[in-house]
Amino acid sequence: MAVIEVDSLRKVYADRAVVDGVTFSVEQGEIFGVLGPNGAGKTTMVECVGGLRERDGGTILVAGMDPADEGVAFRSSLGIQLQESRLPDKMRVEEALALYGSFYPRPRDPGELLERLGLREQRRTFFAKLSGGQKQRLSVALALVGNPQVAILDELTTGLDPVARREVWDLLEELRGTGVTLLLVSHFMEEAERLCDRVIVIDRGRIVAADTPEGLAANVQADQRMSFVPSEPFEIATLEALPDVHAVAVSGDRIVVTGTDNVASAVIIALHERGISVGRLRVDQPSLDDAFVALTRDDVTSPPADGPVIR
Numbered sequence: 001m002a003v004i005e006v007d008s009l010r011k012v013y014a015d016r017a018v019v020d021g022v023t024f025s026v027e028q029g030e031i032f033g034v035l036g037p038n039g040a041g042k043t044t045m046v047e048c049v050g051g052l053r054e055r056d057g058g059t060i061l062v063a064g065m066d067p068a069d070e071g072v073a074f075r076s077s078l079g080i081q082l083q084e085s086r087l088p089d090k091m092r093v094e095e096a097l098a099l100y101g102s103f104y105p106r107p108r109d110p111g112e113l114l115e116r117l118g119l120r121e122q123r124r125t126f127f128a129k130l131s132g133g134q135k136q137r138l139s140v141a142l143a144l145v146g147n148p149q150v151a152i153l154d155e156l157t158t159g160l161d162p163v164a165r166r167e168v169w170d171l172l173e174e175l176r177g178t179g180v181t182l183l184l185v186s187h188f189m190e191e192a193e194r195l196c197d198r199v200i201v202i203d204r205g206r207i208v209a210a211d212t213p214e215g216l217a218a219n220v221q222a223d224q225r226m227s228f229v230p231s232e233p234f235e236i237a238t239l240e241a242l243p244d245v246h247a248v249a250v251s252g253d254r255i256v257v258t259g260t261d262n263v264a265s266a267v268i269i270a271l272h273e274r275g276i277s278v279g280r281l282r283v284d285q286p287s288l289d290d291a292f293v294a295l296t297r298d299d300v301t302s303p304p305a306d307g308p309v310i311r
């Protein structure tokens with residue numbers, strides 16, 4: 001069952017469409033990623049979905065409700081983590097959680113949430129005294145304290161250290177099994193790969209790709225890259241002549257070869273035939289990072305007028 005349905009969404013600022021005909025739907029219990037370069041329109045789009053900005057065209061339904069109507073039922077089914085959470089300086093962490101929890105019919109236990117997000121010791125700290133990373137963790141806690149049916153998380157782990165980032169990911173993975181639907185704006189490909197069931201990539205207000213993270217990485221036309229230390233010196237031209245090889249470079253004692261997805265075996269066989277073995281081999285598959293760069297670099301051709309649509 002689709003919990004979020006967005007059809008032909010459009011938002012215009014100063015005669016420029018910053019969200020331009022975006023269509024997607026998110027199933028209940030999915031973690032759905034929104035990726036894209038700075039200024040692509042991600043925040044504008046998810047804030048329209050969350051009822052924080054008015055749209056100029058298209059339709060949005062969240063749990064069957066139109067956010068533009070902004071009813072109590074809509075607000076109590078949704079948790080939103082904003083890019084910058086602003087609370088009164090003199091509000092304590094536990095007061096903020098109690099306040100946000102009071103907006104919802106069945107809030108979570110704030111103490112447990114603070115423990116999970118590493119904020120237990122800061123529970124009586126004023127908002128103004130929190131570090132950037134602690135404010136970020138609090139904003140995640142505020143989005144989740146209401147036990148919402150749908151949570152919108154915008155740059156969830158930006159500014160967090162690697163340990164805190166993994167703690168937040170663990171928490172979201174636990175939530176995955178509880179039926180909550182998560183719409184996640186992210187700049188971290190590793191985050192999208194680990195958490196998201198499906199992702200869309202937005203560029204200049206339009207969807208340029210929609211797939212699973214693995215599907216996106218698999219479809220990218222990036223070279224495979226291998227590197228190794230040969231058992232003895234050899235002529236680089238031997239490898240350059242292979243049809244699967246696109247480029248060969250020397251980096252210290254390592255040889256770095258890029259080419260088709262068959263490049264590693266082609267190189268190993270060619271060297272083996274010359275009695276040379278390949279040591280400390282590394283083979284890198286194209287990643288979601290490569291897919292992101294390939295999809296959003298400036299020379300990418302525009303998507304078709306109605307863009308790819310996923311249901």
Ligand SMILES: Nc1ncnc2c1ncn2[C@@H]1O[C@H](COP(=O)(O)OP(=O)(O)OP(=O)(O)O)[C@@H](O)[C@H]1O
Binds near residue numbers: 013014037041042044
């Ligand atoms: N209130 C506003 N008034 C005018 N223009 C705006 C407003 N909000 C956003 N924009 C413009 O809309 C475009 C999309 O901005 P948005 O914040 O949605 O992008 P984003 O993909 O979330 O970027 P980032 O990754 O940097 O957070 C930008 O060009 C931005 O300058």
